[in-house]
Amino acid sequence: MxxxxxxxxxxxxxxxxxxxxxxxxxxxxxxxxxxxxxxxxxxxxxxxxxxxxxxxxxxxxQRVVTLTIPPQEVITKDNVPARVNAVVMFRVTDPVSAVVAVENFSVATSQIAQTTLRSLLGRADLDTLLAHRDDLNQDLRTIIEKQTQDWGVQVQVVEIKDVEIPESMQRAMAREAEAERERRAKVINARGELQASDELRQAAETLSRSPASLQLRYLQTLLELGADHNSTVVFPLPVDIITPFLKSVAAAAQERP
Known part of the structure; x- marks a missing residue:
């Protein structure tokens, strides 16, 4: 036992x-x-x-880690307050450095990402923040990776997820966009009238070189008026037809004593 x-x-x-x-x-x-x-x-x-x-x-x-950066309060270069959050994807390439060189590489990467996000977006204006996110994402990735490479951490992707701006600023941007659309509509309308007037001028020059074509145009106009069963008939009388008559009347008036 x-x-x-x-x-x-x-x-x-x-x-x-x-x-x-x-x-x-x-x-x-x-x-x-x-x-x-x-x-x-x-x-x-x-x-x-x-x-x-x-x-x-x-x-x-050593798998890819997705790190969500909480919303950060930033003030852009043109003094517009905004709330911005982002996501960072990174992986450990040197496990020894990730353990020996830094106490907690995940927390350290998160803090560096938050600080860099506030610093970089504070140097950009609102239009750049809204329209050029790809450039800002690349700059963020470059700056963050420069800090984390000594820890054996490789930053692969940095993406700005959402940008929140005050409601008053949203209304102002909507009014600005509406005014811009109205301006473009007026410019397009003016260009259309200019092109139409140019075409009419060319047509008038072509008809003036051929009196017979002008008479055919008169007859076509009468045909279009008669198709609507109107009781009123309009005869267009060009000024150049009555000009010789007016000149003869004026000459006769001058010859009288």
Whole structure:
């Protein structure tokens, strides 16, 4: 019986030792091991054996992490208050640096992203913030990655999700857009009238070179008037037809004593 108890205790002890000694790392994780406080070579995926008490394993996930930046109160370059939130996607490329160089790389990346977002958007005006987000996203990514590359963190995507501006500013922008549309409509109408007047001038010049064409145009006009069953008939009389008559009358008046 004594030997049986000893054997069971030994088996339990071995089981406990194996439980604390054997670690399984998935394919997407790497293990940073400290033995007696000293850094060991990086552990890859698979089954790893650790020395209990002496070894401490820190798991580092190398998958892409999506980090949501909470809404930030910013004042643009043209003194317009706005609330802006964004999303940052990053991954760890150097697990050792991510553990040794910074206390918590995820929190540090979030703080750097928030500070950079407020600083960069404070140097841009509202029109740039609304119409040139791609350029701002690229600038944000470049600045944030410059800070995090020493931590073994690679920033892959930075996207501004939403921009909230005061309601009064939204109404002012709506009035500005409406005025711009009215201006373009008036310009298009003026250009249309200019082109129409030019075409009419060319048509008048063409008809003036051919009196017969002008007479045919008169007859076509009468035909169009008669198609509506109107009782009134209008005969257009060009000025150049009565001009010789007016000249002869004026000459006769001058010859009289």
């Amino acid at each position: 004594t030997w049986l108890i000893v054997a069971v205790a030994a088996v339990l002890a071995i089981g406990v030792v194996l439980f604390f000694s054997l670690k399984v790392l998935p394919e997407y994780q790497r293990g940073v091991v400290f033995r007696g406080g000293r850094l060991r070579p990086l552990y890859g995926p698979g089954v790893k054996v650790l020395i209990p008490v002496l070894d401490r394993l820190v798991r580092v996930d």
